[in-house]
Each structure stands twice: as C-alpha cells, then as structure tokens.
Amino acid sequence: MINTREVLFSATVYAHLAAFHKPFIKLLQDKGCEVYAAANPDHGRKEEIEELGVICWDIPFSRSPYDRANIQAVKELKRLFQTHRFDLIHVHTPVASFLVRYTAKKCGQGPVLYTAHGFHFYQGASIQNWLVYYTAEKLAARWTDGLVVMNREDYQNGKRLGFKEDESLFFVHGVGVSIDQYGVRGDANIRGQLGIKNSDVVITYIAELNRNKNHLFLLRNWKGILQHASNVHCLIVGKGENEEELKQYVEQNELNHIHFLGFRHDIPMILSHSDIVTLLSFREGLPRCVMEAMASQKPLVVTNIRGSRDLVQHGINGFVVDLEDDHALTESFIKLIRDPKLREEMGQASFERIQPYRLENVLLEMEDVYMRYLSSARD
Numbered sequence: 001m002i003n004t005r006e007v008l009f010s011a012t013v014y015a016h017l018a019a020f021h022k023p024f025i026k027l028l029q030d031k032g033c034e035v036y037a038a039a040n041p042d043h044g045r046k047e048e049i050e051e052l053g054v055i056c057w058d059i060p061f062s063r064s065p066y067d068r069a070n071i072q073a074v075k076e077l078k079r080l081f082q083t084h085r086f087d088l089i090h091v092h093t094p095v096a097s098f099l100v101r102y103t104a105k106k107c108g109q110g111p112v113l114y115t116a117h118g119f120h121f122y123q124g125a126s127i128q129n130w131l132v133y134y135t136a137e138k139l140a141a142r143w144t145d146g147l148v149v150m151n152r153e154d155y156q157n158g159k160r161l162g163f164k165e166d167e168s169l170f171f172v173h174g175v176g177v178s179i180d181q182y183g184v185r186g187d188a189n190i191r192g193q194l195g196i197k198n199s200d201v202v203i204t205y206i207a208e209l210n211r212n213k214n215h216l217f218l219l220r221n222w223k224g225i226l227q228h229a230s231n232v233h234c235l236i237v238g239k240g241e242n243e244e245e246l247k248q249y250v251e252q253n254e255l256n257h258i259h260f261l262g263f264r265h266d267i268p269m270i271l272s273h274s275d276i277v278t279l280l281s282f283r284e285g286l287p288r289c290v291m292e293a294m295a296s297q298k299p300l301v302v303t304n305i306r307g308s309r310d311l312v313q314h315g316i317n318g319f320v321v322d323l324e325d326d327h328a329l330t331e332s333f334i335k336l337i338r339d340p341k342l343r344e345e346m347g348q349a350s351f352e353r354i355q356p357y358r359l360e361n362v363l364l365e366m367e368d369v370y371m372r373y374l375s376s377a378r379d
Contacts, residue, residue: 118154
C-alpha cells in the first residue's frame with residue numbers, strides 16, 4: 001500500500017480523461033492516492049471525473065499550440081502548483097502535456113509521466129508537424145521523467161528523443177479494452193430499424209467525422225463496391241465538424257445504403273450486428289475502435305498507418321491498404337463481402353490478437369510504471 005499521495009492527471013479536456021483514463025484513476029485511488037485532474041471543461045464529461053471522487057481544476061487549455069489561451073493556462077497551472085505539491089503527474093495530449101511538464105518542473109513538482117497517444121510527428125507527416133511537434137517533444141524531454149507509448153513507431157521515436165528502454169521509456173498495450181462487454185448481440189434490432197436484411201453485409205465505420213478519419217476514401221469507392229455486391233450497407237457512427245459535408249457528398253453522388261447513426265452509446269451492440277469494420281485514417285496512435293472490433297471478433301480493413309498496422313496483420317485478421325489506393329481498398333472489401341468463411345476466420349484471429357490489450361493486462365502494465373515513481377511512498 002501507498003501512504004496518501006497526491007497524483008495529478010491532466011489533458012486538454014476532461015472528455016479525454018473520461019473516455020480513456022477512469023480505470024487508471026481508480027487504480028491509483030485503490031493504491032491509496034488522492035487524485036486530482038486539470039483540464040478544459042468545454043467538451044463536457046467533467047462530472048464523470050468528479051463522480052470518481054477526483055478534485056478537478058479547470059484550466060483553459062487549447063489544442064492549438066498557437067492559441068493565446070494557453071498563456072492563461074500556464075498562469076492557472078502556476079496557481080495550482082503553488083497550492084499543491086504532487087507526488088506524480090500523469091499528462092496526456094500534446095499541447096496540454098507540454099505546458100504542464102514545463103510548469104511542473106519550473107515549480108518543483110514531483111516526477112512527470114507522459115503518455116503519447118500518438119505523436120503528431122510520424123512517418124508521412126508534414127514537415128511542419130515535424131518542425132513544431134518533434135522540436136517541442138525534444139525540448140520537453142528534459143522535463144519528462146517517463147514516456148509511455150503504445151505503438152512500435154512511437155517507441156522508436158521515443159528512443160530518438162533520448163528516452164531509455166525500460167528506464168524512462170515504457171511500452172504498454174494502449175488504454176485497454178474490456179473484452180467481456182463485446183460479442184453479445186442482445187435484443188436490439190439495429191438491422192430492422194435501418195431496413196437491413198439479416199442476409200445483408202454490414203460494414204461499420206466508427207470515428208469522429210473529421211478530415212483525419214478519411215471517410216471520403218471509402219465513400220468515393222462505394223459505388224465500385226456496390227457494383228460487385230449490392231447487398232452491402234455502411235454504418236457511419238460518430239459526429240464531427242465534417243458531418244454535413246459527408247452527408248452532402250452522399251446525397252450529391254447518390255450513394256445508396258449509407259447510414260449516418262451519429263454519436264452512439266451502444267457501440268458493442270452495433271459491432272455485434274456488423275460483419276466488417278473499417279478505419280481509414282491518415283493518423284492514429286492506437287485506435288480504440290479497432291480494438292473494440294477485434295474484441296467483437298470482426299475482420300478489419302484499415303490504412304497502412306502507425307497504430308492500425310500494430311493491430312491488424314495483413315491477410316490474418318484483416319487487410320491493410322496504403323492510403324489512397326482505391327483498387328486495394330475495393331478489392332479488400334469485396335474479398336470479405338463475398339467470403340463469409342474468411343470473415344469468420346479473420347474475426348477469430350482478431351480476437352486472438354487482442355488478448356494482450358485486455359484492460360486487466362494494461363492495468364498491470366501501468367501499475368508497474370506508476371510504482372516505479374511512487375515506490376518511495378510504500379509503507
């Protein structure tokens with residue numbers, strides 16, 4: 001057990017902490033720590049963090065490194081650090097983590113741990129991204145006691161930044177997935193509600209509707225897919241800034257069998273009624289929706305990018321296609337649509353490959369990392 005220690009979690013918005021880090025907050029609370037959180041409340045879900053017994057400090061972080069609101073964020077951080085001395089600070093998201101690391105070290109705080117959910121510099125990223133974000137991380141490395149990464153490419157970049165394997169650089173299997181909640185069909189008649197026959201093939205695309213998620217890669221090839229198999233439907237799950245643009249594209253191009261479901265709380269149910277899951281992003285860290293699909297025993301079609309290719313092995317539990325390779329994308333879907341046995345085999349392979357990413361396994365991995373920095377607080 002640990003004597004009462006104060007630990008701070010920080011991210012740009014509380015919604016990030018609510019979506020990914022509640023199990024880790026509970027882990028530290030169970031170890032006897034008092035947990036605080038510092039984030040921007042603008043995207044909601046702050047109440048979910050407070051319900052855990054976490055003390056919240058609102059900080060006006062901005063995702064943009066150029067936003068002057070971040071100056072005020074630093075001022076608010078200084079106020080927080082003047083009144084609390086944290087035994088461990090765990091930071092997330094690029095801009096907020098940079099500001100917290102800088103201010104924490106300037107104010108003499110305890111060790112700072114940073115989880116990179118996907119560096120903004122990566123293979124194929126723009127020169128501007130490398131100049132801004134790699135330079136920022138290289139600078140911030142001196143204020144970072146430990147770096148946690150979740151894909152192979154980021155692990156190598158962590159070494160380039162000067163972190164040492166198993167000393168200050170740690171690989172964990174993402175944020176974990178609760179496998180037991182997936183794979184149960186339940187009574188929801190999702191297909192019936194959408195007019196989809198049980199014999200039809202359902203492709204599901206779960207992602208925020210923004211440019212990075214690259215929905216147009218699928219939509220511009222949709223007619224070609226339907227020419228080979230007319231009994232196919234696509235469920236687009238999520239909301240975002242590109243929603244109207246995507247809906248207009250579907251309408252103007254008269255694309256049939258496309259269903260926009262918006263933001264949903266019943267993702268396990270939707271996945272259970274899906275046959276294929278896809279994610280065609282330009283950039284990912286380690287995509288949660290792909291892990292959820294694997295836990296639901298589904299085959300996948302993903303783009304050949306960091307994170308997605310860590311989870312999907314081409315030809316084993318799905319297909320990995322190069323960005324903008326229209327032919328490979330269409331061919332991959334057609335193979336899966338036409339071959340139920342292949343879908344079943346790849347779905348089973350997905351389930352086998354997701355086992356190391358179980359939440360209980362990731363909690364053990366993170367417990368080991370946390371204890372390295374809190375070991376001095378043991379009884």
